[in-house]
Amino acid sequence: MLTSRVTPTIGRLCRDERGTSFMTVMLLMLIIGALGVAALTMTGMENSMAGAVRMVEEGTDAAEACVGTAVRAIRLTIEDPQMTGPAAALIAPQGPVPALNQGVFTQEINGTLRNYSDIAVGAGNAPNLVMNVNGYVVNGDIDFLYSKRRTGSDFADPDKPTFDQFYRVDCVAANAATGATSRVIVTFDCLNNTGEGCVKRANNG
Numbered sequence: 001m002l003t004s005r006v007t008p009t010i011g012r013l014c015r016d017e018r019g020t021s022f023m024t025v026m027l028l029m030l031i032i033g034a035l036g037v038a039a040l041t042m043t044g045m046e047n048s049m050a051g052a053v054r055m056v057e058e059g060t061d062a063a064e065a066c067v068g069t070a071v072r073a074i075r076l077t078i079e080d081p082q083m084t085g086p087a088a089a090l091i092a093p094q095g096p097v098p099a100l101n102q103g104v105f106t107q108e109i110n111g112t113l114r115n116y117s118d119i120a121v122g123a124g125n126a127p128n129l130v131m132n133v134n135g136y137v138v139n140g141d142i143d144f145l146y147s148k149r150r151t152g153s154d155f156a157d158p159d160k161p162t163f164d165q166f167y168r169v170d171c172v173a174a175n176a177a178t179g180a181t182s183r184v185i186v187t188f189d190c191l192n193n194t195g196e197g198c199v200k201r202a203n204n205g
Helices: 001-080 086-090 100-111
Strands: 129-133 136-148 163-174 181-191 198-203
Touching: 001 086, 001 129, 001 136, 001 181, 001 198, 100 181, 136 181, 136 198
Parallel strands: none
Antiparallel strands: 129 136, 136 163, 163 181, 181 198
């Protein structure tokens, strides 16, 4: 009688232990699965962040290329105001200056138009420069801010005083496929003398 009572009890205990093992294994599988999903999610986020950073860098590089082109355009136009010599290479289709905007462009460089209301992007935009750089369409605006006579510049040649001419260059790069945009705004001090250069004064964007 004793033996017949003990045997079913041991069997029930074994069955209970098998259920506990099953639950433990299921919990471990659930935890491992959650960790795997978290790792895949983190990897995806890192890839997305790396792609976003790359797009920002590419857009900024495209806008910086526009700034460099703008400085070259300022120097060439100061030296060739009529844009019939070397500066003629700036006019579209060979160059970045839209042919319809050439007149305004030259007036903005020589200071006839100061702080002109044209803009690179937005409603009523009339960019001075239009470029394509690595899949980005880059619009640039050059504004003549003001000029001032350099102190002591008339000592060497009283008939040809030297003026510092200050320009603001605003370049916006946009990629239609990705929707990424980058903007760089820089102020330059350029001397009105032929053969002189421009000095970067501030990075405003």
